[in-house]
Amino acid sequence: MIYFDYAATTPPYDDVINTVAEVMKRHYGNPSSIHQLGEDADKLLRRAREVCASALQIKPSEVVFTSGATESNNFAIKGAAFQYRSRGNHIITTEIEHASVYESFLQLKELGYDVTFLPVDRDGNVSPAQVGAAIQDNTILVSVMHVNNEVGTIQPIREIGQIIKQKHPRVLFHVDGVQGFGKIPVRIKDWGIDLYSLSAHKIRGPKGVGILYVHEGVKLFPLLSGGGQERGLRSGTENIANIVGMSKALRIAHEKQSENYNKWTEFRDLIVDAIEKIPQLQLNSTKKGTPNIIHFSYPGMKSEVLLHTLEQEGVAVSTRSACSSKHTEPSRVLLAMGRDLAAASSGIRISLGDDHTLQNVEVLIKALNAAVEKLRPLERGK
Ligand code: PMP
Numbered sequence: 001m002i003y004f005d006y007a008a009t010t011p012p013y014d015d016v017i018n019t020v021a022e023v024m025k026r027h028y029g030n031p032s033s034i035h036q037l038g039e040d041a042d043k044l045l046r047r048a049r050e051v052c053a054s055a056l057q058i059k060p061s062e063v064v065f066t067s068g069a070t071e072s073n074n075f076a077i078k079g080a081a082f083q084y085r086s087r088g089n090h091i092i093t094t095e096i097e098h099a100s101v102y103e104s105f106l107q108l109k110e111l112g113y114d115v116t117f118l119p120v121d122r123d124g125n126v127s128p129a130q131v132g133a134a135i136q137d138n139t140i141l142v143s144v145m146h147v148n149n150e151v152g153t154i155q156p157i158r159e160i161g162q163i164i165k166q167k168h169p170r171v172l173f174h175v176d177g178v179q180g181f182g183k184i185p186v187r188i189k190d191w192g193i194d195l196y197s198l199s200a201h202k203i204r205g206p207k208g209v210g211i212l213y214v215h216e217g218v219k220l221f222p223l224l225s226g227g228g229q230e231r232g233l234r235s236g237t238e239n240i241a242n243i244v245g246m247s248k249a250l251r252i253a254h255e256k257q258s259e260n261y262n263k264w265t266e267f268r269d270l271i272v273d274a275i276e277k278i279p280q281l282q283l284n285s286t287k288k289g290t291p292n293i294i295h296f297s298y299p300g301m302k303s304e305v306l307l308h309t310l311e312q313e314g315v316a317v318s319t320r321s322a323c324s325s326k327h328t329e330p331s332r333v334l335l336a337m338g339r340d341l342a343a344a345s346s347g348i349r350i351s352l353g354d355d356h357t358l359q360n361v362e363v364l365i366k367a368l369n370a371a372v373e374k375l376r377p378l379e380r381g382k
Pocket of ligand 1: 007008067068069070071073098100145147148149176178179198199200208210
């Protein structure tokens, strides 16, 4: 079976696995303890923070370690909303955010916040002008993801950041960077980003660990109270082994970003050309999106049926984002992009990894053709 679901999660690098095991075995101290083992763990933590900061081109003091991007997103959004409530209660996001952002906004709406969900065009783009026009005097936060996890659309983060910082400097800008980091270039400091979420398991690091970048001077209402770790922002004993493992993955993702980008672009073009030759399939991703994600629909065929047929042909893909793929409803993202129910219920996402080869891609293309050939007699209405 060849795995084409890297946007859901990735196999950790051997070096990451060995590092995590080594730290768990030998450096199990609590970094808050003041004996040698504690100091040893604290040193590792400090070093990992520097490595992460350097890969993200931010300051070590701006790194907050979390349990992953779900927590980073919840913390960025609710932490900002609670902290700056006296300034205003209007918060802005888009209709195609990851559930950890989207649901956080819905929760805040229930708590009385005024919430704007910006619509997107047929390719999933939100425009900087749209964001600018939505900002009011009582707006406190804008949250826009860098790369969409289902269809790979790249949002104009730099331009949105420019509008916010030039025209509305009091408004905080949060970016869910999970599907962008290591895939396409990002300049946190140059793009006016105040809060940036990241997850290690999407870049071949361990699961259950991530980062929230908090720009110097930005205050957040802590959601986890306790021992005051992470500058009092996120209490809880640090997951040292996973944090050190993450720092390795982050460095590699940063260093290999442009090399991987070129390889993925080549593979993506081959896959897209093959999909365009199969009349039953409709592409939802575009060549302007991130090159590691390809998304299409097979209207009239349930995604699950196509997924399992592809599995029989030796490739593992996704029906949509992993976290929602157990739900059988049509994709909220595709509906927001103006697709009909048939297209929104038959989506398939292919996502590439840094260890894929041309041979793997050829197997995938063969499998796509074979699966559609097998399913043609079952097309609804035929
Ligand atoms: N945001 C995006 C865009 C994602 O793709 C994911 C993972 N599916 C998350 C947030 C949540 O990350 P985690 O799995 O680390 O909680």
